[in-house]
Amino acid sequence: MELDDMKQAWQELSGRLDRQQALDWELWRISHMDRLRRRLQPLVWGQSVLLVLGVLIALWGIRFWSTHVHIWQALACGIAMQAFGTLSIFFPARVIAMVCTIDYAAPVLEIQRRIAGLRAWRVKVEAPVFGVLGSVIWIPALLMLAQYGMDIAGVDGWRDASGLPLWLIIVGAGSLAVTGLLYWLVCKLGRRRWLEDSIAGSSVKRAQVMLGDIARFEQP
Structure with a gap:
């Protein structure tokens, strides 16, 4: 075999190896991206359940305030619950x-950026909002349940509730303080991550x- 023939054969073999390597890498990447998609599915399912729950909460708030428009305290509780339910949908x-x-x-770097954005949204936006709202939303919920009891008994419990605003402020502030204290303790114990x-x-x-892992594998 002449030298030129050997060079040509070697180049063809090298090209086949490169194509085979590229095909193997593409198949490996597709397989791992499919696994990545499946691993994110439980998050989608869980959020779908929360979305449905948010719809139910919003509908409860709407139904409540629309049937108690003549009682401003109950009206305010229903609107607050509707607002909370709306956020629980959004x-x-x-x-x-x-x-x-x-x-x-897309490139792995772009997917990493998307996942990092998702994490930041949940940690820096969603968690603080629901941490604050979740610590006080039980108050209007409790008052709404109390209103149902008053409806059944046929009494107006709001007439003699002059101290209610102060009670709401104290209880709401206490709930927020407990939430803040728990967060401080978690950070103090080095468990923030x-x-x-x-x-x-x-x-x-x-x-x-x-x-x-995929990014490290891609590195030469």
Whole structure:
């Protein structure tokens, strides 16, 4: 075999090896991205349940205030519950949209950026909002249940409730203080990262780990 023939044969073999390597890498990437998509599905399912719950809460608030428009205290409680339910619809819907719009064929760096944005949204926006609202929303819920009892008994319990505003302020401030204290204790014990991982969700954490492995594998 002449030298030129050997060079040509070697180049053809090298080209085949390169194409085979590229095909193997593409198949490996598709397989891992499919696993990544499946790992994010539990987050979508969980947020879907929360979205439905938010709809039910909003409908409860609407039904309540619309049947108690003549009692401003009950009206305020119903509107507060409707507002909470509306937020409970918006936040899960946004999380679902952020997951469903991920392009798994995009570069790993772009997918990592999307997942990081999802984590930041859940930790820095969603958690503080629901941490504050969740610590006080039980108050109007309790008052709404009390109003149902008054409706059945046919009494007006609001007439002699002159101290109610002060009670609401004290109880609301106490609930917020307890929430803030718990957060401070978690940070003081060095568990802030654990708390943030819990808020972000195990699906997001596993996705970030997997993307990190893929990124390291891509490096020459």
